[in-house]
Amino acid sequence: MYPIVLISLILATIIPDLFFFHKLSKRTSKTFLFVLHFLPGIFFISSFLYIRFGLLNAHSFQLTSNLMWLILAFMIIYIPKIVYGFFHFFNFTIKKLLVKETNLFRHIGLVISSMTLILIIYGGFYTPTNFQLRKQVIEIEGLPASFEGYKIIQFSDFHIGNWNQNYDIMTPITKIINDQHADMIVFTGDMVNNFSDEAVGWEPYFQKLKSKNGNYAVLGNHDYGDYASWSSPAEREANILNTKQSIRNLGFRLLLNENVLLKRGKDEMALIGVEDWGKAPLMTYGDLKKAMKGTEKINTKILLSHDPSHWDAQVIGKTNIVLTLSGHTHGGQFGYRYENRLFSPASFIFQEWEGLYQKGKQYLYVNTGLGFVGLHLRLGIPPEITLIELRNKN
Numbered sequence: 001m002y003p004i005v006l007i008s009l010i011l012a013t014i015i016p017d018l019f020f021f022h023k024l025s026k027r028t029s030k031t032f033l034f035v036l037h038f039l040p041g042i043f044f045i046s047s048f049l050y051i052r053f054g055l056l057n058a059h060s061f062q063l064t065s066n067l068m069w070l071i072l073a074f075m076i077i078y079i080p081k082i083v084y085g086f087f088h089f090f091n092f093t094i095k096k097l098l099v100k101e102t103n104l105f106r107h108i109g110l111v112i113s114s115m116t117l118i119l120i121i122y123g124g125f126y127t128p129t130n131f132q133l134r135k136q137v138i139e140i141e142g143l144p145a146s147f148e149g150y151k152i153i154q155f156s157d158f159h160i161g162n163w164n165q166n167y168d169i170m171t172p173i174t175k176i177i178n179d180q181h182a183d184m185i186v187f188t189g190d191m192v193n194n195f196s197d198e199a200v201g202w203e204p205y206f207q208k209l210k211s212k213n214g215n216y217a218v219l220g221n222h223d224y225g226d227y228a229s230w231s232s233p234a235e236r237e238a239n240i241l242n243t244k245q246s247i248r249n250l251g252f253r254l255l256l257n258e259n260v261l262l263k264r265g266k267d268e269m270a271l272i273g274v275e276d277w278g279k280a281p282l283m284t285y286g287d288l289k290k291a292m293k294g295t296e297k298i299n300t301k302i303l304l305s306h307d308p309s310h311w312d313a314q315v316i317g318k319t320n321i322v323l324t325l326s327g328h329t330h331g332g333q334f335g336y337r338y339e340n341r342l343f344s345p346a347s348f349i350f351q352e353w354e355g356l357y358q359k360g361k362q363y364l365y366v367n368t369g370l371g372f373v374g375l376h377l378r379l380g381i382p383p384e385i386t387l388i389e390l391r392n393k394n
Helices: 003-025 031-053 061-098 104-125 167-178 233-249 288-292 309-315
Strands: 132-140 150-155 184-188 215-218 258-264 267-273 301-304 323-326 336-338 341-343 355-359 362-366 384-392
Touching (some): 003 061, 061 104, 132 355, 258 288, 288 309, 309 323
Parallel strands (some): 132 384, 150 184, 184 215
Antiparallel strands (some): 150 384, 258 267, 355 362
8 A cells, every 4th residue: 555545545434434423423422423434444543554554564465455444434534525525515505605505416416425335336236146158269470270269268366365265256257267168277376465374275166167179278477476575584495486376286287487389280379477577566477488489480479478568678579479368457456348448447547457359460468367366346337257269360
């Protein structure tokens, strides 16, 4: 939590509480009601201070998961308050300017704040488990004939610790994936938030994911534990090694700046996987040159790289990789789709952040992820499983 975020949250707590205290004090003088009124705010501010100054040293993914529920509770209580307070102030301003009695904007504020409450509850309790299958056909020039119709299932950004050992969510996920009878399953990073033990217990559920040619994964920025404080470099390194093994235990072949050759009949296609490549201030572990070694004679190459920024930086025009599969953005977890256009705060951060992109003969697909981070909330951006079908571009 950055200082500006902490200050904003504290102000978003204090200002509405003072506003409604002013309204309450006009109707009652009972002290216990005033105390009850301010108790939630005191609790939330104390929690925000703990998140800012104490959470870095806490190595409990259960605690992190519970704190996200706490932030959701804050949003349920305070965002409608803020919305109503804004319209109340606007109504007051209009009355002063027009010197005319009106409550129109107060009523509008009540309606909009109620709708906001419903949307937050919907996005917090329904959307995160409303797993969606998204189908995408990609036409590749020169695709080997044996790979015509090749099916790839992609999912990403599970952030497994945030599910707090809620294994039941794997039932619909497994059904969606296995019903596609995919040739290959790929996971494009951020299996955990920080700690290797987040994945413990999930092994039998992930091992039910079936494909014809294997399940592959790469690491994302969260998989390195860089968002936690470690007592020593050795402790951090041990966590990274354990995280890698945890992902293997889930049934994936982990590609660490390396590649595998996929064969069908006499045809070959290369699957390349890099460790996380991130723009500053994120750490960079990916080595694309090393990962591509030995694929010089393979014409069709697919790259797994967690951060879609890698596509612009090192792939387009610099390699002959025809398809890059990424995640990382979560689609911003908030968005609004109008016809065929999707609007999200993620568009202000990432050049490519959702869906399919093409430049020349090279493609990038950005999966918006199955999990969530920071907030137990998705609104307009449901969790995504992608079925990609490869076809030869004639």
